[in-house]
Amino acid sequence: MSSEASLREEVCRVGASLYARGYVHASAGNISVRLPDGYLITPTDACLGRLDPAKLARLDLEGRQLEGDRASKTLALHRRIYDADDTAGCVIHTHSTHLVALTLQGVWRPDDIVPPITPYYVMKVGHVPLIPYHRPGAPEAAERVAERIAGARAAGRPIRAVMLERLGPNVWHDSPAEAMATLEELEETARLWLLSRGEVDPLSEAQIDELRRSFGARW
Numbered sequence: 236m237s238s239e240a241s242l243r244e245e246v247c248r249v250g251a252s253l254y255a256r257g258y259v260h261a262s263a264g265n266i267s268v269r270l271p272d273g274y275l276i277t278p279t280d281a282c283l284g285r286l287d288p289a290k291l292a293r294l295d296l297e298g299r300q301l302e303g304d305r306a307s308k309t310l311a312l313h314r315r316i317y318d319a320d321d322t323a324g325c326v327i328h329t330h331s332t333h334l335v336a337l338t339l340q341g342v343w344r345p346d347d348i349v350p351p352i353t354p355y356y357v358m359k360v361g362h363v364p365l366i367p368y369h370r371p372g373a374p375e376a377a378e379r380v381a382e383r384i385a386g387a388r389a390a391g392r393p394i395r396a397v398m399l400e401r402l403g404p405n406v407w408h409d410s411p412a413e414a415m416a417t418l419e420e421l422e423e424t425a426r427l428w429l430l431s432r433g434e435v436d437p438l439s440e441a442q443i444d445e446l447r448r449s450f451g452a453r454w
Contacts, residue, residue, distance in 0.1 A: 236262060236339060237433055238352070239275070240288070242268050242270070242275060242411075243275060243288035243289075243291055244279065244288055244444060245268075245290070245410070245411045245412070246268060246275060246286065246291060247286040247287070247288050248267050248411075248413055249266060249305060249325055249327070249411040249412065249414075249415050250264075250266055250277065250283035250284065251283070251284050251285075251286070251359055252288045252303030252415065253327075253329060253415065253418075254282065254283045254285075255284065256338060257283075257330075257332070257365060258329045258331050258418065258419075258422065259283045259329045259330060260330070261282065262280040262281060262282050262330040262377075263283075263329070263361075263403075264277075264283050264327075264330060264403070265277045265281075265283075265307040265309050265313075265327075265328050266283065266325070266326070266328075267307075267310075267313040267325065267326045267329050268324060268325045268412065269317050269323065269324050269325070269434075270293075272295065272296060272343055273293060273294050273295040273296050273301070273343075274293070274294045274296075274298075274310075274313070274314070274317070275291045275292065275293055275294075275303075276291065276294065276306050276307050276310055276313060277292070277429060278290060278291070278292055278303065278304035278305055278306065278307065278308055279304075279305050279306065279307045279308050281304070281307075286353050289303070290303050290304045291303050291304075291381040292304060292305065292306035292307070292310075292407055293335065293420075294306060294310070298310060298311070298314055308371065309371070309372055309421055309445060311339040311372070311374055311377045312328075312376060312377040312380060312405065313326045313328075315377040315378070315380060315381040316380060316384065316405065316407055318381065318383070319384040319385055320378075320384050320388075320393070320395075320407065322409065323395075323407040323408070323409075324407075324408065324409045324410055325407060325408060325409070325410055325411045325413070325414040326405060326406070326407045326414065326452055327405070327406050327411070327414045327415060327418055328403060328404070328405045329403050329404060329418060329422075331404060331418070331421075331425075332422075333422055333425040333426040333429055334348075334404050334421065334422055334425045335401065335402070336425075337349070337398075337425045337428070337429060338365065338398065338400045338401055339401065340422060340429070342365050342398070343428070343433075345364060345365050346362065346364050346365075347362055347363065347364070348362070348364070348365050348398045348425070348441045349424050349425055349428045350428070350437035350445060351423065351437050351438045351454060352427060352428060352431075352436075352437055352438065353424060353427070353438075354390050354438070354442075354446055355420055356420060356421075356424040357438065357443055357446050357454045358446055358450050358452045359416065359417060359420045360395070360396060360417055360420050360421050360424065361392070361393075361395060361452070361453045362387065362392060362393065362394050362454065363394065363396045363397060363398055363404070363421060364383050364387075364397055364398070364449040364452040365397075365398050365400055366379050366380055366397050366398065366399050366400060367379070367384065367400055368399075368400040368401050368402075368439035371402060372375065376399060380397050384397075385399055392453060392454065393453060394419075395407055395408055395417055396421055397448075404418060406418045406421065432447075
């Protein structure tokens with residue numbers, strides 16, 4: 236099986252897993268992967284639980300569609316993430332319930348939607364800023380995300396996720412499996428924070444520094 240064929244299968248596997256576990260519903264959410272000469276992205280209004288590898292949209296590096304069903308309307312945002320972070324190999328966007336609920340209730344801070352309450356959140360996710368509300372597919376949202384990625388990198392604490400207010404998270408990593416794992420940790424931390432009603436102390440700076448020294452945490 237070719238590398239692209241394997242990626243097509245992996246995108247569909249990850250989509251089905253996210254759908255089966257309630258991270259996405261109906262036709263919400265999208266997944267893309269970077270190719271050497273372009274991108275694959277799930278089609279617009281596709282159900283992630285019933286993706287067809289052959290129907291994924293294939294685009295060139297300029298975003299022009301070459302084959303497959305019509306690309307997701309969030310393509311511009313995905314491309315800006317890839318342009319801003321050359322380590323990103325996959326981008327996942329969902330409407331995960333607890334994360335969206337968190338933005339409705341009020342996030343911890345604009346630069347960190349939840350505090351560092353568990354070691355695995357610090358190690359596997361890191362800082363997650365809030366992007367103020369824009370309509371789905373709005374080019375302004377893509378620009379805000381790119382600015383956040385560039386700012387975080389310049390500050391020496393690169394990010395691998397942002398939270399779109401009232402819409403959901405965008406996470407990225409080397410592969411679909413790693414991006415999904417980051418999303419899972421982020422959603423679980425939001426759930427724990429909501430369940431605690433914000434009445435739990437974050438890890439101390441000494442505890443976070445130990446995670447940096449022991450595991451290379453990017454906090």
